[in-house]
Amino acid sequence: MHGVMFWKTGQGCEWTKAGAAPVFEPRAVSHLVTWQDGRCGSKFLASLPRPESHLSVATGFGCATIFWLLKNSPEFLKSYDAAGTIHDYVVAMLCGLTRPLMSDQNAASWGYFNTRSQSWNLEILRDAGFPVHLLPDVTEPGNVAGRTSQAWFEIPKGTPVGVALGDLQASVYSCMAQRTDAVLNISTSVQLVASMPSGFRPAQTPDPAAPVAYFPYFDRTYLAVAASLNGGNVLAMFVHMLVQWMADLGLEVEESTVYSRMIQAAAQQRDTCLTITPTVLGERHLPDQLASVTSISSSDLSLGHVTRALCRGIVQNLHSMLPFQQLQEWGVERVIGSGSALSRNEVLKQEVQRAFPFPVSYGQDVDAAVGAALVMLQRNLNQQEY
Numbered sequence: 001m002h003g004v005m006f007w008k009t010g011q012g013c014e015w016t017k018a019g020a021a022p023v024f025e026p027r028a029v030s031h032l033v034t035w036q037d038g039r040c041g042s043k044f045l046a047s048l049p050r051p052e053s054h055l056s057v058a059t060g061f062g063c064a065t066i067f068w069l070l071k072n073s074p075e076f077l078k079s080y081d082a083a084g085t086i087h088d089y090v091v092a093m094l095c096g097l098t099r100p101l102m103s104d105q106n107a108a109s110w111g112y113f114n115t116r117s118q119s120w121n122l123e124i125l126r127d128a129g130f131p132v133h134l135l136p137d138v139t140e141p142g143n144v145a146g147r148t149s150q151a152w153f154e155i156p157k158g159t160p161v162g163v164a165l166g167d168l169q170a171s172v173y174s175c176m177a178q179r180t181d182a183v184l185n186i187s188t189s190v191q192l193v194a195s196m197p198s199g200f201r202p203a204q205t206p207d208p209a210a211p212v213a214y215f216p217y218f219d220r221t222y223l224a225v226a227a228s229l230n231g232g233n234v235l236a237m238f239v240h241m242l243v244q245w246m247a248d249l250g251l252e253v254e255e256s257t258v259y260s261r262m263i264q265a266a267a268q269q270r271d272t273c274l275t276i277t278p279t280v281l282g283e284r285h286l287p288d289q290l291a292s293v294t295s296i297s298s299s300d301l302s303l304g305h306v307t308r309a310l311c312r313g314i315v316q317n318l319h320s321m322l323p324f325q326q327l328q329e330w331g332v333e334r335v336i337g338s339g340s341a342l343s344r345n346e347v348l349k350q351e352v353q354r355a356f357p358f359p360v361s362y363g364q365d366v367d368a369a370v371g372a373a374l375v376m377l378q379r380n381l382n383q384q385e386y
């Protein structure tokens with residue numbers, strides 16, 4: 001939802017026949033710059049104008065990436081006249097839109113978008129030389145963006161298509177049954193999310209040092225989100241490191257074997273004094289603070305100790321961003337756990353259960369695609385065109 005890609009209007013894709021059914025293939029498009037992109041360092045971000053928004057701008061956010069390209073690859077930017085998140089691109093191609101349309105959820109994720117006035121910071125951006133023609137039009141999530149211009153995978157031509165939602169908001173919508181639920185997703189990264197009461201309005205100025213951001217949800221409500229950049233990817237890095245060390249030592253081992261053995265070892269090692277702060281990738285609010293290992297004693301060096309400490313560290317890092325007691329103050333009564341890094345790792349589940357002062361349950365259909373479908377069904381069911 002923070003990422004950006006570019007394309008040429010009218011040449012973004014080509015519809016071809018795959019067997020009997022039409023499919024579209026990308027044509028004059030750029031690669032995707034994702035939320036994980038690290039090209040905008042602290043110095044570069046500090047050189048950007050201050051947004052008129054409650055959300056600050058971090059590396060991997062669409063507008064920061066465009067600013068970077070403007071400074072470092074202006075010729076690249078000149079080759080395109082449309083931009084959006086990758087899901088905005090898909091909607092634009094499906095419907096043959098000449099101008100991309102974006103939900104305020106994705107616009108807020110790009111930065112330089114004011115959720116109160118529902119508008120881009122056009123003046124600030126123009127003054128900084130930003131190519132404002134690349135900013136999509138914005139509409140409310142749940143609105144229809146257009147109709148399919150072709151039949152597509154059994155979906156008939158002329159079917160209404162909703163404007164793309166933020167993937168985080170769509171995942172939350174799929175599983176947050178009540179306002180007293182919080183959602184904890186641990187996949188590549190981690191998000192801990194709680195819903196704010198309907199009258200809640202975030203402060204009007206951005207605070208780059210704040211670990212909790214307020215992302216727009218539906219009907220002018222907000223989600224409080226602690227989005228950590230260090231989740232399952234840290235475990236994946238650890239596994240990759242071990243596999244590489246083994247290869248350097250002349251031994252071959254599959255990553256899947258390492259995952260299962262290390263989880264098994266840590267499951268038997270119920271506690272450890274080893275402390276790992278797992279922020280290998282920094283955090284948006286503390287980009288330069290990297291990972292560390294402390295309290296290393298000779299008795300805590302086994303694979304079980306290290307894996308337990310790593311899993312605990314991921315949960316503790318999240319707690320340092322959004323103390324779990326704060327959730328209690330917001331009225332949270334239950335945590336819904338989701339994400340493949342969590343569902344596949346018993347030790348991470350134990351550490352979550354140990355740290356949260358609430359019951360943790362695991363959703364069956366926690367999925368952005370399910371959330372997007374539910375939004376369109378529930379919010380448009382009574383509209384005339386259905």
Ligand SMILES: Nc1ncnc2c1ncn2[C@@H]1O[C@H](COP(=O)(O)OP(=O)(O)O)[C@@H](O)[C@H]1O
Pocket residue numbers: 187188189231232233234235236255256259260339340341342344345
């Ligand atoms: N065999 C495994 N056992 C346990 N955890 C795994 C295994 N393989 C991957 N993971 C964890 O799941 C995380 C998410 O993996 P993946 O499914 O590839 O990504 P995503 O869910 O973000 O698309 C990885 O970062 C890693 O921590």
Ligand SMILES: O=C(CO)[C@@H](O)[C@H](O)[C@H](O)[C@H](O)COP(=O)(O)O
Pocket residue numbers: 001002035167168187188189190191227
């Ligand atoms: O960064 C945030 C929220 O700020 C995430 O929602 C991010 O944009 C990603 O879309 C999500 O992390 C989902 O990706 P992944 O962890 O499943 O790879």
